[in-house]
Amino acid sequence: MLLIYLIAALYYLESVFRIVFSGKFLSSGLFYSLLFAVPVGVLCYLICTAFKEEKRNTVGCTLLGVITFVFISQFIYYKIFRMFYTLYSASNAGQVFEFWEIIMIKLKNDIGPISLMLVPFVLLLIVKKWIKPFKVVKTKERFALGGIAILAQLIAVGFLHLGAKDAYSPYDLYYQHHYPIIAAEKLGLMTTLRLDAKRTLFDWNPGLTESNQEVVLLSQAPDDDMDFPDSSVPAMSENVEENVDYNELDIDFDKLIAEADSEEMKAMHTYFKNVKPTAKNEYTGKYKGYNLITITAEGFSPYAIREDLTPTLYKLSKEGYQFTNFYTPLWELSTSDGEYALCTGQIPKSGIWSMASSGANAMPFTLGNQLAKEGYKTMAFHDHDYDYYDRDISHPNLGYDYRAKGKGLDIEEAWPESDVEMMDESAAEYVHDAPFHTYYMTVSGHMNYSFSENDMSKKNEDLVKDLDLSETAKAYLACQIELDRAIESLLKQLEEAGVLDHTLIAITPDHYPYGLNNEYISELAGKTVDEDFGIYKSTFLLYTPGMTPTVIDKPCSSLDVLPTLSNLMGLEYDSRLFVGTDIFSSSEPLVMLYSRNFITGKGRYNALTKEFTTAIGADVDEDYVRDMIDTVDAKFYYSAKVLEENYYEKILSAIKE
Known part of the structure; x- marks a missing residue:
């Protein structure tokens, strides 16, 4: 019984x-x-x-x-x-x-x-x-x-x-x-x-299989908010052209293939050898020599950018580069995986803490390590516990002198802690030591979004109390006001040090605010947000004073941030080794979500329904969709192998002098 x-x-x-x-x-x-x-x-x-x-x-x-x-x-x-x-x-x-x-x-x-x-x-x-x-x-x-x-x-x-x-x-x-x-x-x-x-x-990885499944092709409906104008479909060169300078290093892949100790490793070397590199372009080295500040903003979203409540973020969004088709996927480990995608240009490996695991690997192509080689002062800051997600292991390995609450930062006890305090405490550590590169992981925008359970929401409650929104939506905006004031403090300190005009600032979320259900996100967006794609539509603020505001319609994601900044800073890197690509390059865009849903310049694919919705003006057949499915699978697979095999260590030994 x-x-x-x-x-x-x-x-x-x-x-x-x-x-x-x-x-x-x-x-x-x-x-x-x-x-x-x-x-x-x-x-x-x-x-x-x-x-x-x-x-x-x-x-x-x-x-x-x-x-x-x-x-x-x-x-x-x-x-x-x-x-x-x-x-x-x-x-x-x-x-x-x-x-x-x-x-x-x-x-x-x-x-x-x-x-x-x-x-x-x-x-x-x-x-x-x-x-x-x-x-x-x-x-x-x-x-x-x-x-x-x-x-x-x-x-x-x-x-x-x-x-x-x-x-x-x-x-x-x-x-x-x-x-x-x-x-x-x-x-x-x-x-x-x-x-x-x-x-x-058993250190398992998803298998690689060639797609032969049936695909349903759909045309974009008139009321579909898929925002892909015809001009956003870029020309993609099918072959690597001669007399074009590419973002690639002189890596002896043939030697690596010949000396590979397993068929799996040989397949890895062959794969990366055959990835099309991205061409250098008019944006290459545009900000070479600039100071660089990159910020992963906890739970940040486009809906937190309002002229009345967050004027500094609004200013950056209007006076900088405007990425109208930017997406931030939610990976398995939310914040830490979001950081990993941003800082490494790789897809986090399922089942483990990828950022923490990378602490034992060679990470030569991160901004911290790259710019440290260029003579930059490189620092990282976080206003929550210094060892949370083992950042005390991963972040120094990314090339940063790492400070956080409990280790180098004196932050008042609260939940969540104040981003303003972090900026006030940290900026003096580097603003007078140009050139510098600083990385921030904020925390003020963390859930829960409630005036009784979130100290930052409570702190800024009076600024949102008269909004015609639900209490939860108002609490979300209130805690994001703290981020806005932190950026305001940062800009002020940079200006007082006389370095603001020569500093490039990049801000993007770790993930969408999953502490809000779809009802609240739709309320903030002013429209119904679909949970397959729309909920991941996000923002990437890229700004330096005096620049010409520029709209970029090309679909892109947080995986593209590292190669894009590497190109803008004029760094020597190999674009074949990243999953993401330089947004300003002519390569075909590819946004990949955790579900294996993906977006290209020609439309979007729902992996669960096996439907591809074609953007207006795009010419698509089933073979194209199957090829893209295989491309996405390969990127997931080899990205995990890069971490698992400490692949960059092997690459360093094969770079020709």
């Missing part, structure tokens, strides 16, 4: 979880989560039978309690971060618990779904004293139960092989791609977590 109860409880948890996190019940997960629940239930039962009779029911309650905790904690984590935590993140759970106040709020707000998930555990606690302790399970019976578990697993896997094998099918999620949110819906949470643990322990 306990065996049946455990299997039923697991299936119940899977079903409730699927409904409360995705709103779906009737999906392939309804079938696969049942099959995969059988071996897990049998395993729990066999563990129980290893104990004495009087303890077996208690052990069963304990196991079910642990499993229930996993379901509830994943649900709460998803409600906060819009992702599930991985085994790697779970090993660093202490940092997540710094957000205990937010966790408690989510527990209170979602008490209904949480109560539903507690039902099997509470019921077992109530009835366990009436369950007659089961007899000793003989060896042959244990083998029989093991056989049932194996058979259920084989049946489940067999159905995976019989079904579709295209992107994000149950088969694909089980063997090829890592997308926990969709996997939990289609395979079940327990299977998703088991796959994550296996992949983490």
Whole structure:
């Protein structure tokens, strides 16, 4: 009876979880989560039978309690971060618990779904004293139960092989791609977590497969807000032309290929050798010798730029480069992965903390390391705990003298902390030591967006109280006012030091404000924002005083920031080694999201629906879409391999003098 109860409880948890996190019940997960629940239930039962009779029911309650905790904690984590935590993140759970106040709020707000998930555990606690302790399970019976578990697993896997094998099918999620949110819906949470643990322990990477799936081509609807004018479709040279100067280094890839110690490494060298480099252009070296300040702004968005509330950010947006089709993807590890994409031009690897992992690798092409070689003073600052996400390991390796709260910065205790204080405390450290490059990671724009739970929102509440918006939307704008005042302070200190006119400032978010649901984001945007693409549409402020405001319609993303700034600063780098590209180059644009949705100058592709919506004036066929799907898959794959293999270390040895 306990065996049946455990299997039923697991299936119940899977079903409730699927409904409360995705709103779906009737999906392939309804079938696969049942099959995969059988071996897990049998395993729990066999563990129980290893104990004495009087303890077996208690052990069963304990196991079910642990499993229930996993379901509830994943649900709460998803409600906060819009992702599930991985085994790697779970090993660093202490940092997540710094957000205990937010966790408690989510527990209170979602008490209904949480109560539903507690039902099997509470019921077992109530009835366990009436369950007659089961007899000793003989060896042959244990083998029989093991056989049932194996058979259920084989049946489940067999159905995976019989079904579709295209992107994000149950088969694909089980063997090829890592997308926990969709996997939990289609395979079940327990299977998703088991796959994550296996992949983490065995250093797994998504496979490379050539796309042959059917693609649905759609024309852009008249009311579609896909903002791709005909002029934004750039000419793309099919071949590397002679007599054109490219952003590439003299890397002896042939030598690397000949000396490769594995077929996998040979494939890597061959891939990067054949990537088309981007050509140098009229913007190359335009700001060579300038001071450079780059800012990753926590939870920043276009909706925080208002002339009445954030005049400094508004000034930068109107007087600088205006990137009207800029996107900021949300990766698995939200802020840290957002930093990684910005600082490295690479896609974060799934399942791990990519930025922290890079701390042990050679990182010669980051702005900090590149500009330090040019004689720049390079510093990085953060106004939250210095070791959060292991920044005390990663950021010095990026080439920065790193300071943060608890290590070099005296920041008043608050949540979130004040960006104004960080600017006031830090600018004097470098403004008189030109040339300099400074990197900031802000925190004032962090969730929760509430006047009672966010100190920065409370601080600026009077400035937004009369707005015709919801309290949540007003609280979001209020905490972003702190960022605006921080930038105002920074500009003032640069001007007083006499270096503002020779300083290039770049500001972009780490991710969209996922602390706001789509209803609030649409409220701030003044229109309905779709959750496949529109929610990731963002802003990239690039400004220096006296420049000519310039509109760039080309689709681009945070992955393009590093190569773009490297080109503007006139640095020697190899554009083939980055996933992103120089925005000002003539290369075809490519915006890639975590879901593998992508945008080009010719339209956008939804990987879940397999639909490509063609931009007005673009000529597209199915072969083009399939080629782009393969291109995106390759970029995800080789970007992960760059981190995993410490690839730049190998590249350094092959750069010709």
